[in-house]
Amino acid sequence: MLLEINPDNPQPRLIKQVVDALRHGAVICYPTDTVYGIGCDIFNQKAVKRIYQIKQRPLSKPFSFICADLKDVSTYAHVSNTGYRVMRKCLPGPYTFVMVATKLVPKIMMTRQKTVGIRVPEHQICMDLVHGLGNPILTTSATPDDPDFPMLIHAHEVEERYGKQVDIIIDSGPLAHSAPSTVIALEDDELIVLRPGKGKLEDLGL
Known part of the structure; x- marks a missing residue:
């Protein structure tokens, strides 16, 4: 199902509709501040496994998830x-x-090392969904893991690829400057860049 939601002022009725679906195990596609993502409630193992199947990804390679804010991050990770x-x-x-x-x-x-990847996107729809659900949402790129595959920046492109595999696709208009997130490992007091992306390294003091 394609659901149009305003990216700047998400309609509460539509956000509630998606949140209710997530609570019942839905898998959704949604916009972020980087790329279109595929997600679900991280505590619904059946839904999580569906996404592993959709992405054809081994269980040994966990997905990241979205938290509501920095305080929420510290609930799910040890922050130095x-x-x-x-x-x-x-x-x-x-x-x-x-x-x-x-x-x-x-x-x-x-991961086997007991680590997790956590995001707090600058996107109102993401934040409203996480706040409404009350816990994190899994996030992985809707774009296939193929460097030659163009980024999916339109909801109709996402629908063409995943329409029969997911329950809801949120359409908030095309994404501007779509690129993956910058991945940083925080090991004690050391920062290690695992993947350069949209996030600027100078903002991290690197």
């Missing part, structure tokens, strides 16, 4: 003082931070 200072400067924004998970994170969302 350095990590807190860095994230406070650049979140919300186009970054994924890899940190050690807390016990609240489902095992299916962790």
